[in-house]
Amino acid sequence: MSEHDERMLDEDSSSSSSSSSSGSQSLNPIKISDFKHLLETWLATNHDRVDGAYESGKGWEIWLHVELHLAVKAHDSKADIERELPGYGTPSMRADLALNSNVDTVPTCVIEIKTELKSEAGNVFWQRVGKDVDKGMDISSKLKKKNATPLAVAILLSKGAWDASASEVGAPKAIGKYIGCYYSIG
Secondary structure, eight states: OOHHHHHHHHHHHHHSOOOBSSSSSOOBOOOHHHHHHHHHHHHHHTHHHHHHHHHTSSOOHHHHHHHHHHHHHHHOTTBOEEEEEEOSSSTTOEEEEEESSSBTTSOOEEEEEEEOOTTSOHHHHHHHHHHHHHHHHHHHHHSSSTTOEEEEEEEEOSHHHHHHHHHHTOOOEEETTTEEEEEEEO
């Protein structure tokens, strides 16, 4: 998706009235640019916690999904954000986060987040990111809403992953001293 298409999606989200498909609750649509801003602000503010999660040597991705969900809801309690949105052909596969899945008047944004593991080589991390990009494209095509947009987010902390990003996808956006964030919109 081009920057123009993303701006159009953002404009659609901001100009649309919020309506829930169930009709029982009014939810507020979220612009992709607002989500990115909240993500980057949260990462910068919580740099020590993110670094600690990374340094634990274990997977920390699901923790980040929960933290981001809570951060969006703290910003706007009626924000239309959902964790583990079903929609893949396999019931056990779910999107990490989804924006606007309950607001009929704006496109759903399916978010796949990949966090770097301390134990992996940078190129292995980017291979996993590539699989998430493909996964996001897959679920976006299978959702009932025809205008779904995939967003892949890669969170990296090591010099190896940072260096590998140049050959794999280009330079990530620097957040704070050590955190990098890369976005891919399908």
